[in-house]
Amino acid sequence: MRETDVERWDAETDVIVVGFGAAGGVAAIEAHDAGAEVILLEKMPFPGGLSAISAGGIRIAENAGDAFTYLQATCGNRTPDDLLHDLAQGMVDIPEYVRGLARISDAQVGVTGAVGNYPFPGCMSLGYCEVTDVPALAAGQRYSATSATTNGGRLIKVLEDNITHRGIDLRYETAAGELVIGNDGQVCGLIARQAGRAVALRAAKAVILTCGGFENNPDMQDQYFQAGAIRPTSFRGNTGDGIAMAQAAGADLWHMWHVHGPYALSDPTGKYPFALFHKGIPMWTPGVPGSASDLGIEPDEAPNASRKPLARLAWILVDRDGRRFMNEYPPYPGDTGMRPFDQFDPLRQEFARMPAYMIFDEAGRQMYPMGYAAYNDAEVSFEWSRDNLQEVERGIFHRADSLAALAEGIGVPGNRMRETLDAWNAAVSHGQDTVFGRPEETMLRIDTPPFYYGEVRPAVINTQGGPRHNVRQEVVTPFGRPIPRLYAAGELGSVFGHLYMSGGNLAECIVGGRRAGREAASLARQVSPPAPHGRARHLAGPNQEGTING
Numbered sequence: 001m002r003e004t005d006v007e008r009w010d011a012e013t014d015v016i017v018v019g020f021g022a023a024g025g026v027a028a029i030e031a032h033d034a035g036a037e038v039i040l041l042e043k044m045p046f047p048g049g050l051s052a053i054s055a056g057g058i059r060i061a062e063n064a065g066d067a068f069t070y071l072q073a074t075c076g077n078r079t080p081d082d083l084l085h086d087l088a089q090g091m092v093d094i095p096e097y098v099r100g101l102a103r104i105s106d107a108q109v110g111v112t113g114a115v116g117n118y119p120f121p122g123c124m125s126l127g128y129c130e131v132t133d134v135p136a137l138a139a140g141q142r143y144s145a146t147s148a149t150t151n152g153g154r155l156i157k158v159l160e161d162n163i164t165h166r167g168i169d170l171r172y173e174t175a176a177g178e179l180v181i182g183n184d185g186q187v188c189g190l191i192a193r194q195a196g197r198a199v200a201l202r203a204a205k206a207v208i209l210t211c212g213g214f215e216n217n218p219d220m221q222d223q224y225f226q227a228g229a230i231r232p233t234s235f236r237g238n239t240g241d242g243i244a245m246a247q248a249a250g251a252d253l254w255h256m257w258h259v260h261g262p263y264a265l266s267d268p269t270g271k272y273p274f275a276l277f278h279k280g281i282p283m284w285t286p287g288v289p290g291s292a293s294d295l296g297i298e299p300d301e302a303p304n305a306s307r308k309p310l311a312r313l314a315w316i317l318v319d320r321d322g323r324r325f326m327n328e329y330p331p332y333p334g335d336t337g338m339r340p341f342d343q344f345d346p347l348r349q350e351f352a353r354m355p356a357y358m359i360f361d362e363a364g365r366q367m368y369p370m371g372y373a374a375y376n377d378a379e380v381s382f383e384w385s386r387d388n389l390q391e392v393e394r395g396i397f398h399r400a401d402s403l404a405a406l407a408e409g410i411g412v413p414g415n416r417m418r419e420t421l422d423a424w425n426a427a428v429s430h431g432q433d434t435v436f437g438r439p440e441e442t443m444l445r446i447d448t449p450p451f452y453y454g455e456v457r458p459a460v461i462n463t464q465g466g467p468r469h470n471v472r473q474e475v476v477t478p479f480g481r482p483i484p485r486l487y488a489a490g491e492l493g494s495v496f497g498h499l500y501m502s503g504g505n506l507a508e509c510i511v512g513g514r515r516a517g518r519e520a521a522s523l524a525r526q527v528s529p530p531a532p533h534g535r536a537r538h539l540a541g542p543n544q545e546g547t548i549n550g
């Protein structure tokens, strides 16, 4: 909306940061430390967004040149080099920066070497930085609304402590709605909804959007994903608000198709609103000879190379015709596990893998919990049972006493189900999945009745798309011109538009958040035009009911 539509500003500051996840926390701290007065808005009544329930692995690098080479391959030529150079250098600086923040919380920061998850050049120089312990969060205590305290929650606690320590004005339950643009075309504030009423907040220097992706915006997903909307795994608050706000100000968008996500289960009772993760399994991180992901790397050449075995998976997936269609254990299950579901069958005019079915037998049921829940939400809870029987009772899985009953439950001919399982069990016996290339050590026979099956669909851990930005984190128009005084950081318009680098989103939150905070704070203050009296008139945001007040 135009500044002339704002009749009175309810508050004024230098920099408004929208969204308190990792990117917003860092941007607010940096802008403050660079001398700006900051208001940090958070839509939810609790902190942290996806960051708070993330595993908290922040990708770092020993040397920026190698990290750049790796990022170039990961981003598949879809992201300009200057941004990747900046991120690569920032990754080298992350440990020192996080240690500096951690002091206030007396927190421990761990740095470990860990090769990149995909075997691209440069992968050897990478590692992780994590906040591993915060004394204020006792063992077993959940951080805020999260299902468990992870290193992501510990990172957010450290950011929260830093924000409190600096006296930054953090406003919960305040959802930014629409940017306000001055007559000179510069962003000069926004309209937010706070305690049920619209407020006009002026930003004399800049607005930084750090309000995450569109994991929980089915309408937006319908427009950008071939197979339509998919369920988020962990958090309701990210509804693409920053995308709509930036678009309305003239932003170009990028990487909107790119979803980071696995295939997942869901609760048919509807009580648990998020997708349920399948059992957590290690990635095929490039490894040494004899390890699951042998890349022929000699151990003395790469002490960080993986020695981790892959997990045995008790299940296979079949499509609606009862046929396997993918390697159920792809190299990075949480990154590309959802992609094979996107296939549209033009002859049948349907997505034949929507849903697909996860199938295991009695021996598999007893092996381990088949899934888990990880959420940042004050209103839900879910504990997966050790023997999976609670999930059978809840209808997440169905029991079938025979192969015929299994086929009937899925709705395919009995001989099809037998063919599929015979072929699978033969592949296990030969130690080779010649059709889809699932690694031998992950394969298990499925032949002990009763059988179990559950519907699986793609799930979104996080989206990567959003407003395109330049190396200074300025949001740009389709013609590449910066929109004056508008910045974005974090997964909102992430650099990842091809494959994901594990730990890359948090790395980007920190590197991009720092840059955006500093750049915003360095701007000269805009002089306020003479303010007419009265209240803000136009009070509608992209996801709010429109109201005109005063």
Ligand SMILES: Cc1cc2nc3c(=O)[nH]c(=O)nc-3n(C[C@H](O)[C@H](O)[C@H](O)COP(=O)(O)OP(=O)(O)OC[C@H]3O[C@@H](n4cnc5c(N)ncnc54)[C@H](O)[C@@H]3O)c2cc1C
Pocket (backbone or CB within 6 Å): 018, 019, 020, 021, 022, 023, 024, 041, 042, 043, 044, 047, 048, 049, 050, 051, 052, 053, 054, 055, 056, 057, 058, 059, 174, 175, 176, 177, 210, 211, 212, 213, 233, 234, 237, 238, 239, 241, 242, 374, 461, 462, 489, 490, 491, 492, 502, 503, 504, 505, 506, 507, 509
């Ligand atoms: C289970 C899980 C594990 C993960 N593990 C890792 C990992 O180890 N390493 C890694 O790099 N990434 C990981 N990720 C991905 C990573 O967590 C996210 O991509 C990253 O945290 C996004 O950070 P952000 O600050 O951009 O957004 P978020 O942390 O999601 O924060 C955005 C905030 O903006 C708020 N918001 C939204 N709209 C508005 C509005 N209109 N007004 C005000 N506030 C608003 C939201 O409520 C939210 O709090 C994981 C994700 C999940 C779910």
